[in-house]
Amino acid sequence: MDNNLSILIVDDELSVRDSLSNWFIEDGYSVDTAEDAKVALKKIEAFNFHIILVDIKLPGMDGLELNRRIKSINEETIVIIMTAFASVDSAVEALKDGAYDYICKPFDPDAVTHIIRNASKNIQLSHENLSLQERIKSLVNVEDIIGGSDSILQVLEQVRVVAETDSTVIITGDSGTGKELFAKAIHMNSPRRFFPMVTVHCGAIAENLMESELFGHERGAFTGAQYARKGKFEMADGATLFLDEISTISIKMQIELLRVLESKHFTRVGGNRELKSDFRVICATNRDLKSMVDAGEFREDLYYRLNVFTIDIPPLRERVEDIKLLAQHFVKMYAEQMNRATTHVGKRAMNALENYPFPGNVRELENLIERAIVIGTGDSVRLKDLPFDRVLTKPTWESIQEMEHHHIVSILDKYDWNISRSAKALGVDRVTLYSKIKKYQIEKSK
C-alpha cells in the first residue's frame, strides 16, 4: 500500500471526520477534512487529493453533485461515497457518475480498510501504467534516434512516413547500423504500438526449427513436441512481425512465408485448424536481396511481396558528422550506467574516432565507448582509452613539423605525461622534450 496518498474526508458530522481521519492517519495517509462541498471544492482546487470520501448527505450541495464536480476537476480522483443504508440507490447513481465505490455507515473496519487498499492499488497501477507508457514512448521515439547528418535525417523522415501505414518494409544496411532500432521506431510510431514487436532472428534459428518457430506446432507434431505451442505468426496477431536477416531463410521457407504473407492464414505444424493472424511485416537484411534474386538465392515473388518500401541505413563511415553525436550519447549513457564522472570525448580521441572507418558501424562505436568508460579514469575519454591502432586513423597533417607535433602528443598520452619515459621513448633528452612541448604549445588533455 502506498502511504504517500492523500485523503480528503467530506462529512458534516465532526465526529465522523475526526474518527475517520484518526483511522487513516494511523495508516500513514495524509488526511484533510471538509464539513461541506463548498469547503471541499476549495481544498480540491488547491491540492490534488488521491482519494476523496464524500458523505452523500451534505448541507447545501449534496454528495452526488460534489462527486460530479470533483470528476470535472480531475477525472482521475477516486471518489468513495459514504451512505446510510437508506440511500443506497443514490450511491448507485453516484457510481454511474464515475464514483469508485460506496460504503455504508457505520463501516465495518475491515471493509473500509479493504476499500482504501484497493483504491490505493488502483492509483498505483494507473501511475505505473502511465509511467510504462511514457517509457515505451521514450524507448524509440523517432526524434530520439541520434544523428544529424542529411542521410540519417532522410531515413528518419522515411521512418515517420512509413510508420503510419501498414506497408511491409525492408530495412537494409551493414551489420551494426541499428536496423532493429529503426524497425522498433517504425513499430512504436505505428497504430500497432500497443502490441509487441515480435522478432524472429532468422539467421539464429536452425532450418529444421524455423517452421515450428514461425507456424507453431500442435502437441505430438514431432518427437519432443510435448505441448502445443504458438508460433511467431500467431503471437504477432495485431502486432508487428520483425524478420531479421531475412536473406538467411531457406527457399522452402521462402515459399511458405510468401503464402502466409499473402493470405495471413496458416496452420500449426501437425495441426488441421486454419488460423488467421493480422500482422505487419518489417524485415531487415545486410545483403542485397536483388542480387540474391538475380543469383537465384532468393525468390523473386517473395522479394516483390516484401519490397513495398525500402529504407537503407547508411554506414557510419558515410556520415562522419554523426560520430560525435553518437559518441557523446554513448558517453552519457554508459557514464550514468557505470556511475562514472566521464562527461565528454577528448579532442584527440574524437579526432581519432572521426577518422576511423568503423567496419562494425554504430555497434562498434558503442562498444569502443563502453570499453573506454570502463578503463578510463578522468572526466573525458582520452585517445589512450580507445583500443584501435592509431595507424588505422587517417593523418590529416602534411608537414614534418605537424607530424612531429602529433607524434609527441601521442607518446605523451601513451606514457600518461611521464616526461622521463616519454623522452626515452622518443629518443631525446627531457630538456629537448620540454622545449618541444613549449614550441608546439602542447597541453595535457583533460
Place this chain on the structure above:
Amino acid sequence: MQFTRVDLLEKMLPLISSRLHMNTSLSEYYLDLTHFFDPVRSQYNANDIIKKLVPLAKEGDRVVGITDLDLFIPVLSYIFGQAYLGGSAALVSGHRLENKRYGLVNDPQMYADRLLKCVLHELGHAFGLIHCHKPGCVMVSTTYVEEMDQKSDRFCGKCLSELSRRSSLGTSS
C-alpha cells in the same frame, strides 16, 4: 473502566515493560460509563471515553484504559482499540477478543495474547507510530481476530527504534 480480569493485567505488565523497554504501572480507575452508552448501537463511544483518560496521564507518560465493553467510533461498526496518534491516551477493549464471541471454544491464553497485542499496538500509536507493513510486527493493522493471531506481540526493528526515539522524553504508565 469495567474490566474483571485484573490478574491477567498483572501478569501482562512485565511483558508490556519488556516490549516497550519502559517502566509501567497498573492502577484501577473508576469511570461511570453510562454516559458513553449508545442505546441504538448497544455500544460505548470510544472517542468520548478516551477524552476522560487524557487528564490521567502525567507529563511525558502514556495511559491506556482497558475495558470489557464493546467500543465503537461513530463511523465504524466496532473497534478493538483507539489511541490519539502521538497523544497521551489510548483505549483497548477485550470484548471482541474472546473466541466465544465467534462460536469457538474459549481459549484464555489466546485471549491474553490478543489483549497484549492490542495494548502494545495502541500504545505504539500513542507514541506516534503508524501502521507497519512488516509481517509479524505488532503495529500491523488488523481488523479481525484471526488476523491479529497472525502477528506477534513484538515491534519490528524499525518500529522499535522509532518507538525508542519518540519515547526518549517520557515513559509509559
